[in-house]
Amino acid sequence: MDVNSLLLFVVACLSINLIPGPDVIYIVSNTMKGKMASGMKAAFGLGAGYFLHTLAACLGLSAVILSSALAFSIIKWLGAAYLVYLGIKALISMWKGSSQLVVDETAPTTNNVFMQGVVVSVLNPKVALFFLSFLPQFIDLTQGSVSAQLLAYGVIFSVLATLCNLVYAVAGSWLLSGAKSQRFSRSLEGVSGVLLIGLAGKIALSDAK
Secondary structure (H helix, E strand, O other), X not given: OOHHXXXXXXXXXXXXXXXXXXXXXHHHHHHHHOOHHHHHHHHHHHHHHHHHHHHHHHHHHHHHHHHOHHHHHHHHHHHHHHHHHHHHHHHHHHHHOOOOOOOOOOOOOOOOHHHHHHHHHHOOHHHHHHHHHHHHHHOOOOOOOHHHHHXXXXXXXXXXXXXXXXXXXXXXXXXXXXXXXXXXXXXXXXXXXXXXXXXXXXXXXXXXX
């Protein structure tokens, strides 16, 4: 992988993973119900789930990509369309100020926060769909093994996502309290929306060359 693609990938990962969503709410809820350690266990559990999604994406996408150049192009274009959809959705949410991030402090505490985090991540179809649409955008068929590239990008994504989640485990209750929640989420939705649409545009332009 070249340096420019890697930097773009890292920026995209950080922007996307910092947006407060269901995973963040799960982490902050555990932090506020118990101790910071509980939130960190939740973050690591979700991270393990992301890695399982990475392995599944590597196995499935590698087989498709290596079997057909046309299939690979279709996957990239469908993935780019999905990223545009996510980007527009984020921008609309930012514009309307419709992000409602409610941390449920009354939900019962589980004894095994880590395993519950793994299950929450693995069984989330949106995570699987995101992996299938996001990772292929950075694959370069001229840069060696497709499986190795998918695995490398997937591991980087999982590590960065876990780091972002750990930040929320430590400071999430402050970031998602009162009016700060609305301002914080709207700002990140705007950044992420522009980034996702820009990424899809970059893919379209590069494929057109």
